[in-house]
Amino acid sequence: MIKLSRITKHFGRQQVLRGIDLTARQGEVVAILGPSGSGKTTLLRCINYLERPSDGEVEIGGFKVDCKHPSKKEIQTLRRKSAMVFQHYNLFKHKTALENVMEGLVVVRKLPKDEARERSAKVLEKVGLGAKLDAYPSQLSGGQQQRVGIARALALEPEVILFDEPTSALDPELVGEVLEVIRRIAKEGITMIVVTHEMGFAREVANHVIFMDEGRIVEEGDPKEIFARPKEERTRQFLKRITPEASYSI
Amino acid sequence: MPGAKFDLAYVFDYFPKLLSTLNVTLTIVGLSIVLGLGVGFLVALPRLYKVPVLKRVSEVYVSFFRGTPILIQLFLIYYGLPEILKLANVDVTRTPVLVFVVLTYSLHAGAFMSEMIRAGVAAVDRGQVEAAYSVGMTGPQAFVRIVLPQALAISLPVFANLVIATLKDTSLAFSLGVMEMTGKAQTLITVGQHFVEAYLVLAIIYFVISFALERLFRLLERRLLRHEKTENADRKRFGRRGSPSLRGLLAESASLPKGGSGL
Ligand SMILES: Nc1ncnc2c1ncn2[C@@H]1O[C@H](COP(=O)(O)OP(=O)(O)O)[C@@H](O)[C@H]1O
Ligand SMILES: [Mg+2]
Numbered sequence: 001m002i003k004l005s006r007i008t009k010h011f012g013r014q015q016v017l018r019g020i021d022l023t024a025r026q027g028e029v030v031a032i033l034g035p036s037g038s039g040k041t042t043l044l045r046c047i048n049y050l051e052r053p054s055d056g057e058v059e060i061g062g063f064k065v066d067c068k069h070p071s072k073k074e075i076q077t078l079r080r081k082s083a084m085v086f087q088h089y090n091l092f093k094h095k096t097a098l099e100n101v102m103e104g105l106v107v108v109r110k111l112p113k114d115e116a117r118e119r120s121a122k123v124l125e126k127v128g129l130g131a132k133l134d135a136y137p138s139q140l141s142g143g144q145q146q147r148v149g150i151a152r153a154l155a156l157e158p159e160v161i162l163f164d165e166p167t168s169a170l171d172p173e174l175v176g177e178v179l180e181v182i183r184r185i186a187k188e189g190i191t192m193i194v195v196t197h198e199m200g201f202a203r204e205v206a207n208h209v210i211f212m213d214e215g216r217i218v219e220e221g222d223p224k225e226i227f228a229r230p231k232e233e234r235t236r237q238f239l240k241r242i243t244p245e246a247s248y249s250i
Numbered sequence: 251m252p253g254a255k256f257d258l259a260y261v262f263d264y265f266p267k268l269l270s271t272l273n274v275t276l277t278i279v280g281l282s283i284v285l286g287l288g289v290g291f292l293v294a295l296p297r298l299y300k301v302p303v304l305k306r307v308s309e310v311y312v313s314f315f316r317g318t319p320i321l322i323q324l325f326l327i328y329y330g331l332p333e334i335l336k337l338a339n340v341d342v343t344r345t346p347v348l349v350f351v352v353l354t355y356s357l358h359a360g361a362f363m364s365e366m367i368r369a370g371v372a373a374v375d376r377g378q379v380e381a382a383y384s385v386g387m388t389g390p391q392a393f394v395r396i397v398l399p400q401a402l403a404i405s406l407p408v409f410a411n412l413v414i415a416t417l418k419d420t421s422l423a424f425s426l427g428v429m430e431m432t433g434k435a436q437t438l439i440t441v442g443q444h445f446v447e448a449y450l451v452l453a454i455i456y457f458v459i460s461f462a463l464e465r466l467f468r469l470l471e472r473r474l475l476r477h478e479k480t481e482n483a484d485r486k487r488f489g490r491r492g493s494p495s496l497r498g499l500l501a502e503s504a505s506l507p508k509g510g511s512g513l
Pocket of ligand 1: 011016034035036037038039040041043
């Protein structure tokens with residue numbers, strides 16, 4: 001389980017997050033929607049301290065960190081309990097698909113190489129890349145690279161996986177294969193927080209949807225509820241803009 | 251004043267004589283490159299991590315050693331350093347000249363190395379470092395495992411140029427009286443007045459070593475960059491032809507970022 005309390009974040013004088021509370025129970029999929037610049041990426045990055053929150057509290061799997069004065073060790077622990085899938089994949093370019101997945105297991109988890117290799121191969125198999133173990137990122141399509149990114153996160157068996165618009169850098173015809181993989185691992189009961197613009201995906205896979213705007217949670221709840229009957233004007237406008245008429249009226 | 255009449259026999263005579271001092275030349279190059287790498291790292295770090303005062307010091311250091319002729323640096327350090335050390339009551343009058351020479355070339359190479367390291371590190375995108383952090387690596391782990399290997403591969407062509415430039419620069423060490431290859435040639439010339447023969451042999455030796463180094467580095471580069479898409483990868487990156495060629499080498503040394511500092 002993961003719990004964020006009163007997270008705020010300033011960049012200089014600009015306040016980007018204005019007190020975010022969020023809970024994802026074990027096995028839950030939380031989708032975060034919202035217009036560009038509303039602070040979604042920053043919120044995800046605050047969870048594993050790629051960005052340091054100005055204030056608030058992050059708790060992952062019973063491990064609680066006060067954002068005001070975290071120690072290096074606490075930050076390290078949060079990072080070990082979470083994993084992230086990036087918009088631009090951020091694969092290690094000098095390492096093969098297999099090595100990308102092994103890296104964290106060997107260097108951070110201190111698994112013996114053989115064991116790490118076996119486990120990594122298995123996870124890559126699971127995301128449909130069993131035939132690409134020895135390929136370098138430059139030899140893979142965007143969709144394949146992102147699936148390696150997912151495998152890298154998955155192999156660490158974290159308490160929560162954070163997805164930051166995992167399909168928005170992909171050519172349209174490659175989006176499906178990546179969503180399919182995420183859908184599948186969601187069914188396995190892995191806790192996930194997913195920032196996405198894929199409404200169909202959010203509606204189908206998420207247990208809980210959060211709509212953010214200007215650093216605040218404007219509205220949240222059950223996906224069917226929110227997509228069918230948004231209460232807030234801003235949510236309504238956003239959904240109208242982003243959802244094709246047909247699927248909106250369901 | 252023209253020298254003695256050209257005589258091919260002297261060319262063959264000079265080869266073994268000059269080659270006998272090759273070890274001095276290579277010692278200067280080897281030590282300077284190794285120490286220069288160390289200096290380069292130390293100088294690059296404050297700029298990479300934006301350490302307030304040290305960053306400025308590094309910048310001045312780099313500007314100085316890049317902006318003045320190495321011959322002048324040699325003289326400044328050979329004559330100037332003992333004066334400064336005298337103030338601290340350190341006597342270096344018995345220190346071999348070679349030490350001053352290696353020191354100068356190390357500091358000189360270090361300035362270029364620090365720029366090379368900076369550029370190499372900057373070329374590895376920030377996203378990969380963040381990915382390393384996100385899987386739980388520490389700062390040093392991310393640097394050593396993710397940034398450094400890629401920075402090295404990216405820097406290799408620049409490094410190759412630096413080694414070759416240093417090799418050529420060692421020909422200036424004789425001005426302090428060091429008996430490396432060029433110095434040896436000078437003494438042969440003084441005795442026999444066979445200018446052309448001596449310089450011809452020198453040119454051939456320097457060239458062969460440079461060419462061999464060039465090939466070696468290109469092999470290494472290909473290995474380090476094997477993660478790049480194979481076709482045209484190095485042409486895209488460094489504007490290079492596929493295989494090392496004589497023309498390619500000449501064209502490249504003409505556009506060397508550093509350039510051997512001729513007299
Ligand atoms: N490192 C940064 N420095 C300064 N401002 C930033 C930084 N990162 C994000 N911002 C600002 O914070 C706001 C929220 O950005 P972001 O979290 O990326 O939004 P979203 O992911 O919802 O599009 C934007 O106004 C953006 O310009
Ligand atoms: Mg974003």
